[in-house]
Amino acid sequence: EAGVTQSPTHLIKTRGQQATLRCSPISGHTSVYWYQQALGLGLQFLLWYDEGEERNRGNFPPRFSGRQFPNYSSELNVNALELEDSALYLCASSTGQYSNQPQHFGDGTRLSIL
Amino acid sequence: GENVEQHPSTLSVQEGDSAVIKCTYSDSASNYFPWYKQELGKRPQLIIDIRSNVGEKKDQRIAVTLNKTAKHFSLHITETQPEDSAVYFCAAKGSGGSNYKLTFGKGTLLTVNP
Numbered sequence: 001e002a003g004v005t006q007s008p009t010h011l012i013k014t015r016g017q018q019a020t021l022r023c024s025p026i027s028g029h030t031s032v033y034w035y036q037q038a039l040g041l042g043l044q045f046l047l048w049y050d051e052g053e054e055r056n057r058g059n060f061p062p063r064f065s066g067r068q069f070p071n072y073s074s075e076l077n078v079n080a081l082e083l084e085d086s087a088l089y090l091c092a093s094s095t096g097q098y099s100n101q102p103q104h105f106g107d108g109t110r111l112s113i114l
Numbered sequence: 115g116e117n118v119e120q121h122p123s124t125l126s127v128q129e130g131d132s133a134v135i136k137c138t139y140s141d142s143a144s145n146y147f148p149w150y151k152q153e154l155g156k157r158p159q160l161i162i163d164i165r166s167n168v169g170e171k172k173d174q175r176i177a178v179t180l181n182k183t184a185k186h187f188s189l190h191i192t193e194t195q196p197e198d199s200a201v202y203f204c205a206a207k208g209s210g211g212s213n214y215k216l217t218f219g220k221g222t223l224l225t226v227n228p
Binding site: 033035040041042043044045048055056058090100102103104105106107108 | 145146148150156157158159160163165203205207214215216217218219220221
């Protein structure tokens with residue numbers, strides 16, 4: 001069974017640009033979560049999608065947005081990039097909308113802002 | 115919202131010794147507590163989880179205990195091996211509304227010295 005896959009592996013952008021990160025969940029998983037892992041700050045919750053809807057959002061500005069497609073894959077968009085957006089962006093997936101099922105992570109996209 | 119504190123931030127042990135990492139959480143309604151291991155440059159991997167109706171769970175050399183009254187949970191690794199060296203994250207999942215998400219601790223860097 002394939003795990004959570006993310007693309008691209010690395011992304012280099014400059015300030016003010018826009019970035020799009022992609023995630024494919026484990027087959028059968030309907031929930032997709034996005035996290036930001038900046039150096040020394042642990043994993044910060046960004047967004048949760050389930051069945052195509054945004055279910056919860058972390059304390060991030062509106063320029064962080066995303067969507068979930070009918071096949072449950074997801075996209076994270078970051079507009080007006082700032083230097084502090086440089087981080088590893090991790091996607092996770094799980095089954096069930098409100099069940100306490102484990103989240104399984106992808107390898108992440110390393111976003112670097114120059 | 116939920117707040118998770120994790121201690122210690124770094125832990126160094128000799129091979130064969132035990133390691134204990136402790137976490138406290140603030141939301142008494144939290145009901146799911148996973149632990150993740152993240153090796154350098156790799157994805158976080160779920161190593162064990164516990165639900166609020168259970169006080170202790172064990173899987174080979176790894177065990178987790180939960181004290182709901184005190185709102186803390188701990189990871190215990192016995193007979194540590196060099197391959198246990200990694201960053202360990204605890205997390206708590208709240209219930210209801212904006213708390214329905216995983217909140218992570220800041221991580222513990224465990225080093226097992228041969």
